[in-house]
Amino acid sequence: MVLAAMLLPFLASAQMDAETPKGRFLRPTTRIGEIIEYELSYRHEPGLNVIFPDSTATYAPFEYVGKKYQPTRTRQGISLDRTVYQLRTFSLDSVQRLQLPVTILRGRDTLLVPSTVANVTLKRAVPQLADGATPTLRQNTVLLPVKPAFNYPYWLAGATLLLLVLGGAALVFGRRWRQRYQLYKVRKNHVYFLAQYARHVERFTLSRSLTNMERAITLWKNYLTNLENNTISSLTTREIVAHYQNDADVRLALRLADRVIYGNQFSEDDTETDLAFDLLRSFAERRFELVRQRLEN
Template identity: 40%
Template sequence: MRKLLFILSLLPSLAWGQQIMKPLGSFNKDTVKLGELFEYALVYRHPPLQEAILPDSSYNFAPFELVQKKFTPTITRAGISTDSVVYVLRTFETAPVQQLHLPVFVLQNEDTIQVFTETKAVVLEQQVLQVQEPLVLKSETNLMLVPERFDWPRLLVWIVAVVVFFSLIWLIFGKVIQTNYKLYRLRKDYLYFASRYNAHVDRFVKSGSTQSVEKAVSLWKNYLTRLERSAINSFTTKEIVTYYNDDEEVNNALRLCDKAIYGNALTAADTETKRAQTKLKRFAKNRYKVQRELIRNVKNKR
C-alpha cells in the first residue's frame, strides 16, 4: 500500500519532467525614449533535472542594444526550479513600435530546443512632433580653441635618445675627454699662478716691499701644493729642498727670499732677490711641464 502511494505521489513530478514550459518575458514600462535605459525580465520555470540556458551578451537583442544583464541564482521550491535574468536595454531605432521575444535553450535527449517567450512590445515616445520643411541648417563657423597638450611620450623618447647618445660618446671618448680636461685645468691653473706671481714681483721691484716677496713665496708654495698634491705650503725651506732632492736652485732661491723677508736686507740685494723670485717661477714652470707630460704619457698608453 505504501509503495502504491509513493508511486502515485511521483506521477505529477514525472508528468512535469516530460513537458517543456514556455518562458515568461516582460518590459518594465510600455513607453520608452530614444537612448533611454529600460528593463526586460525573463523568467523560466522547469524541473530541477532539466538543463536550461538563458541568452547572454552574445545574443542579438535587435532592435534593442544590451547594456547590462542581472542574473539571479536558480531557486528550487516544491520540485520546481526558477531561472530569471533582467536585461537592461536601450534603443536608437526610430520605429514607433518595437518588439522583442527571447528564447530559452533547453537541453533534452542530447538535443537543444529553443522555447521562445511571447512577443512583447514597447512604444517609442516621439520627441519631435513637427518637422519643418525644408530643414533649416544652422552653421557654426567660429573656431574653437583647443588647449595644447604636451607630448610627454615624445619627450621621454628624446631624453632616452640623448642619454644613450652621450653614454656612447663617453664610452668611446671618455678617457680622452678626461685627459684633455685635466690638461686644460692644469694649464689654466698655471696661467693664473703666473699672472699673480708676476704682479707680486713687479710690486716688489717698484716698491722694494718685503710683503710682496712674502706673498710671492706663499703663492709659489700654494701652487706647488696643488700641482704636486702634497702639503708643500706647510713645509719649511729645508723640507722643501729635501722634497725636491736637494735641488740647488730651489735651495738658493728660497734662502735669498727668506733672507729678504726675515732679515730686511734689501738695500744691496734687490737684484738677487728678484733673480731668486725668477728662479722660483722657472722651477714652478718646469714642475708644471713635468706634470703635463705625465698626463700625456698616460693618454698615449691608453
C-alpha cells in the same frame, strides 16, 4: 482511480515543462540610444538544464550592452531562473518588440522555447513630421571653444630627428669631446694637487712635523695614481723607483723622505727636505705634461 493517480506526476511535469518563459521590459518607453532593461524569467522543474541567451545571441532590433543574472531559486518544487539584460535601440519604429528563446538540454537533444513577446514604445525627442515635410533648421554660428590637441606625430618626428642628429654628432665629435673633458679634469686635478701639496710643505716647514711630510708624500702618490691610472699608492719606495725605471729624481727624493720619516734624521738646515719636496713636485709636473700631450694629440 489507481491509473489516474499514477499519471498525475507525469501530467504535472509536462505542465511545468510547457510553461512559457516570460519576457518583459522594465520600462514602457525608451529613447534612441538609451539603455533599457529587459527581464527574462523561466519557471521549470528543478532537474531541468536551462540556458539563457548570452552576448552572442540575436537581440534585433536592439543591441546587447550587458546583463545581470540571479542564481536559480527553488521553492515548493519549482525552480526560477531570472536574468535582466541591458539593451539599447537605434531603430526608429514607434513600437519595438523582442522575443528571446530559452534553451533546454535533454541529454543529446536541444529544445528552444520562445519567450512571450515584449513591447516597448519609442519616445521621440523630435515630433514626427508628415510625409514629405521638411524639418525647420535652426542656425547657430557661434564658435565653441576647442581644446588644443597635442600633436604627437610631429613631436615624435622631431624627437626622432633630434636623436639622430645627436647620435651623428656623438659619432663624429664624441672622441674629441671625451678628450677635451678628460683634459679639463686632468688640469683641474693638477691645479688642486699643487695647491694642497704646497700647503703640506708649508706646514712641515713651520712645524717640522713628520705627519705633514707623510701627508705630502701620500698626496703625491695618490695624485700620480689617479693621473696615470696605476697602483703606486700601495707600493713601497723600492717598487715605486722600479716602476719609474729608476728615475734619479724619484730615487733621491724618496730616499731623503724615508730617511727623515722612518729614520728621524733631520739635518741642521732644510736643504735636503726642500730638495725632496722640489724633486717630487717637479716629477709630478713632468708626468702631467706627458699625460696632457697624449690627450691633446
